Amino acid sequence: MKGRMYSPRFPADHLLHPVFVRTYHLDDELGAGGYGFVMTARHRGDGHEVAVKFIIKDKVPEHAWWEDEVFGKVPTEVMLLSLINHENIVRCLDLFEDEVYFYLVQELHGTPWVSKKKKKSKQVTAPGKLVALPSSSMPSLTPSPSYESNVDSLPNTPPQVCVDSLSGPQEELAAGGQDPACVEPHCFSSHLAEGGEKENQEHLLQPVTSSLVRPNFSRRPSYDLFECIEQSKHKRLSEVQARYIFAQVVEAVHYLDSQGITHCDIKDENLVVDSDMKVKLIDFGSAVVADPSAPRPYYTLFFGTTAYAASEILLKKPYRAPPAEIWTLGVLLSYLLTGHSPFPTEQDAKDGRIILREPSKCGGSGRLSRAAVALMGRCLEKEPDRRADINEVRGHRWLQGALESRGRD
Known part of the structure; x- marks a missing residue:
């Protein structure tokens, strides 16, 4: 067809x-x-x-x-x-x-x-x-x-x-x-190994019993976290919602890190979310893999999204992927809580100069908790060797009980 x-x-x-x-x-x-x-x-x-x-x-x-x-x-x-x-x-x-x-x-x-x-x-x-x-x-x-x-x-x-x-x-x-x-990868099947052009089974070539006319080509709305945030009242999430979503992303990163995999392009557009705030990480096109039992290698080029790039990357220094991933989590957390990047300019990101917009100044009410701000600061530490690792982030007091709360007060 x-x-x-x-x-x-x-x-x-x-x-x-x-x-x-x-x-x-x-x-x-x-x-x-x-x-x-x-x-x-x-x-x-x-x-x-x-x-x-x-x-x-x-x-x-x-x-x-x-x-x-x-x-x-x-x-x-x-x-x-x-x-x-x-x-x-x-x-x-x-x-x-x-x-x-x-x-x-x-x-x-x-x-x-x-x-x-x-x-x-x-x-x-x-x-x-x-x-x-x-x-x-x-x-x-x-x-x-x-x-x-x-x-x-x-x-x-x-x-x-x-x-x-x-x-x-x-x-x-x-x-x-x-x-x-x-071990056969769970999504692989014989039609991949043999190649689609070699398929010649008659019962598979019979006409499909469905309409052969498709008059309109349509596009669906996005399922990603960016659009979810855009649809929220103040273009940001409540701290309870942000905490639940962030905890899920941290669990995904923790699992990947244990396997030696770094996603390298975590952002709101690469997270799909449903009405229950259940999120899943997508798009592994930029992922890198290394031996998790050995020191992680250094990279000299970057192919993620500049708005989420770590200070050392923007300064064009050799960098390791896991610490850069933690920085990305810090930027994501700022978007969740305030709807904005923690760095108004690229120079601010290079210098590690965090400038947060409090919810009360973003059309909302209240202030960010000290624990949330502290965790963001640990993720956005300018020096990668002093930056939190994924184990520290996962065990941070702000995330305690977050998964059990399911984003509800």
């Missing part, structure tokens, strides 16, 4: 993978960018809704591919999502490929947030190659007890993987530390 029946973004005469077409029915667009686009779809069997991220193969940088003995070359983002498992992190459900695209199928999570304002622009660095100074080996990934998953959104930056820090044997990256020959 031709992709143009579902979206004008598909090349003319592009045929979708036959197994995908018989399994899912494409619906609305969720987002688009230079490296592909995301659409909603429904499973034809049970009717559940998913998100499908179409990744354009030619747009994936050479160093952002993973060589798998069974499935061949797949984007490193896809490999990571197929192995990690945490309730606050997006999880891959299925994967297809044809000559042009990888189809990353993920569970749809969140509430559509309709904003009256256009999404604010946040500067993103230009594409390039991540460079690590020392090399290290790959870690073993062990899934958390959680199994919930969610939708991934299109990355604002291209998939970037630090080649030098991945110089160790790839065999070490497998669930539970097992030999990858014995």
Whole structure:
């Protein structure tokens, strides 16, 4: 079936993978960018809704591919999502490929947030190659007890993987530390290993019993945290809500850090949230991996979002990913609590000069608690060696009992 029946973004005469077409029915667009686009779809069997991220193969940088003995070359983002498992992190459900695209199928999570304002622009660095100074080996990934998953959104930056820090044997990256020959990533299936163009089973090529006419192409409202904040009364969250959401993000970062993975682009637009304030981290296109038992490598280039970049990155110093991730958490916390960055200018961020807008000055009422401000300060410590690590953040007094509160007073 031709992709143009579902979206004008598909090349003319592009045929979708036959197994995908018989399994899912494409619906609305969720987002688009230079490296592909995301659409909603429904499973034809049970009717559940998913998100499908179409990744354009030619747009994936050479160093952002993973060589798998069974499935061949797949984007490193896809490999990571197929192995990690945490309730606050997006999880891959299925994967297809044809000559042009990888189809990353993920569970749809969140509430559509309709904003009256256009999404604010946040500067993103230009594409390039991540460079690590020392090399290290790959870690073993062990899934958390959680199994919930969610939708991934299109990355604002291209998939970037630090080649030098991945110089160790790839065999070490497998669930539970097992030999990858014995572990099949949970979203991989035979139609990926064999390639979509090789599918020739007659029952899969029979016409799908659905309408062949799609007169309108529609786009859904965003599910991300940015739009959630925009829809709030004062363009910020209450401290109780912010505390619950932030605690969930910290849990995700703590899990990733234990596996040697750093997301490298945490921001409000890379968190999807539902009406119960349940959040999930999306978009692992810029993630880097290192041996969690060894000192973390230093990087010399950055591909995240400048508004969230740590002081050492803005100063163009070699930096380690985990401390830079903590800084990002501090910036996120400021957006949650005040609706604004803690740094009015880039120079303020370079100098580590925090300038907070109190809720009473942001159209709200009351003041931020001392504990919240203290935690933000520990995350935004200018010197990375003195900055809090994820264990300190997770154990901070402001977050005690946050997950149990579920964002309620």
